[in-house]
Amino acid sequence: LAKTTQPISMDSYEGQEVNITCSHNNIATNDYITWYQQFPSQGPRFIIQGYKTKVTNEVASLFIPADRKSSTLSLPRVSLSDTAVYYCLVPNQAGTALIFGKGTTLSVSS
């Protein structure tokens, strides 16, 4: 059973900032939160990972509040090529695998 909940879909326009929020109410103390991107017929691609507060890399930012029960992936100034499915993942209970939920399908229009 997936431990994360995300919106099924989101729509945006080119140049806008997109924020995708994921809830993980039962996250374990040692769990990191990892976000992946997947294009059709391709393997999931690592975007960003964090434990608490804010993490930023060249493609995205990840905001994690103090209670760590949710996280928000922020994509600045999206383009058409950012149209994809975005997954928020936490490890399974045993910590032996990352479990995918249904993900958020982001559609970017011009």
Next chain:
Amino acid sequence: EPEVTQTPSHQVTQMGQEVILRCVPISNHLYFYWYRQILGQKVEFLVSFYNNEISEKSEIFDDQFSVERPDGSNFTLKIRSTKLEDSAMYFCASSVDSSARYGYTFGSGTRLTVV
């Protein structure tokens, strides 16, 4: 950037036949995984593997499935007697440690079609 390599990219097989899907994980990674994705559905965990043993397997990973690391570089998934419902994309992944502290690296997948 290091990659996880999967072969073949496409495989068509007849129902009841055995198939072996191959993966070359990143060289310094110690943990290996197989996932599958049926068309239009989410990515599903199959099995994790470490130190030549299965660490965890899902309910999907029944007796028809097996994994092996036959040498120092390859990691294989075998389906003994394929069924139509085994048609899916199969993704191999590897990681440095078990905590996924640095995330998993996924391959591009093998599209398996059972006819």
